[in-house]
Amino acid sequence: xxxxxxxxxxxxxxxxxxxxxxxxxxxxxxxxxxxxxxxxxxxxxxxxxxxxxxxxxxxxxxxxxxxxxxxxxxxxxxxxxxxxxxxxxxxxxxxxxxxxxxxxxxxxxxxxxxxxxxxxxxxxxxxxxxxxxxxxxxxxxxxxxxxxxxxxxxxxxxxxxxxxxxxxxxxxxxxxxxxxxxxxxxxxxxxxxxxxxxxxxxxxxxxxxxxxxxxxxxxxxxxxxxxxxxxxxxxxxxxxxxxxxxxxx
Numbered sequence: 001x002x003x004x005x006x007x008x009x010x011x012x013x014x015x016x017x018x019x020x021x022x023x024x025x026x027x028x029x030x031x032x033x034x035x036x037x038x039x040x041x042x043x044x045x046x047x048x049x050x051x052x053x054x055x056x057x058x059x060x061x062x063x064x065x066x067x068x069x070x071x072x073x074x075x076x077x078x079x080x081x082x083x084x085x086x087x088x089x090x091x092x093x094x095x096x097x098x099x100x101x102x103x104x105x106x107x108x109x110x111x112x113x114x115x116x117x118x119x120x121x122x123x124x125x126x127x128x129x130x131x132x133x134x135x136x137x138x139x140x141x142x143x144x145x146x147x148x149x150x151x152x153x154x155x156x157x158x159x160x161x162x163x164x165x166x167x168x169x170x171x172x173x174x175x176x177x178x179x180x181x182x183x184x185x186x187x188x189x190x191x192x193x194x195x196x197x198x199x200x201x202x203x204x205x206x207x208x209x210x211x212x213x214x215x216x217x218x219x220x221x222x223x224x225x226x227x228x229x230x231x232x233x234x235x236x237x238x239x240x241x242x243x244x245x246x247x248x249x
Contacts, residue, residue, distance in 0.1 A: 009081050012095050013074035013127070017108035069111045073120050073127070080128025080236030089235065094131040099142075103130055106145055116153040122233075123148070129232035136228040144229060147198040155191055158184055159200050163230055166222045178203070178219030192220070200226040 007015070084090040094100050107123045114120055126145050129135055148156065166179055184191050195201045201220050 008078070009095075010074045010078040013077055013104065014070060016095075016101055016104040017070045017074065066112045069114060069120065070108055072117065073107060073111045073124055076121055076124030077127040080125055081131050083236050083238055084128065084132050087235075089133045091131050091133050100130055103127065103141055103145065106142055110145065110149045118153040118157065119148075122156055125233045125236050128236040132232065132235050134235065135232055139228055139232065144225070151194060151198055155194055158182070158191055159195050159226070160230075162195075162201060162220070163222050163226060166220075178221045180219060182220070199223050200229075 081090055104127060107127055111120055111123055123145065126141055126148075130141050151159075162179075162182060165182075181192070182188065192201070196203075200223060202223050203220055
């Protein structure tokens with residue numbers, strides 16, 4: 001699907017990302033800033049100029065990987081937007097939204113450092129979800145994206161496994177008492193603390209009529225933040241991936 005200028009959604013996404021720091025004008029500005037600061041004779045400014053120059057050199061060396069990540073991020077986000085479009089949920093004016101443009105820039109920065117496709121899929125789901133007409137109200141997507149940036153792909157995988165397991169366990173009223181502490185190996189406590197700090201899981205229930213201040217010893221709940229995030233993610237996934245879990249399996 002193209003717009004009035006003949007650009008696809010993917011074209012527009014990659015275009016926004018390139019404006020961030022891959023744009024030639026930005027690179028030229030950085031080079032000029034580095035040279036200008038170095039020529040002042042002020043040691044502090046010269047040091048700052050050296051840092052700018054080092055960053056620009058690093059960016060040039062990593063440019064192919066960064067561009068590949070951005071291309072992949074745009075591809076995945078476009079696929080999610082296509083799901084929304086087919087369901088009649090896609091906001092056609094999203095690319096004109098300044099908040100969305102800021103979210104794209106933030107996702108581009110996050111994607112530039114990633115080495116695993118799994119994290120790019122999470123970022124893409126958030127970008128696509130931002131274009132949904134039925135996204136959860138008052139959802140701070142930039143805060144969520146920021147929290148997710150500091151979690152590893154493995155931690156996000158564990159978080160989703162916990163969510164899927166908790167959803168299944170709700171058929172047995174685990175929503176009241178939580179589920180037992182997961183067994184994730186010797187670093188389980190580290191993973192739990194990091195997922196708690198991202199407000200994805202907690203030792204308390206903060207949703208529903210049976211919300212409790214403290215879960216049972218060693219029991220955990222998914223937070224309302226995580227549930228709303230997954231609601232957003234599921235809107236951008238093909239229907240075949242959203243089949244309800246069968247409690248009998």
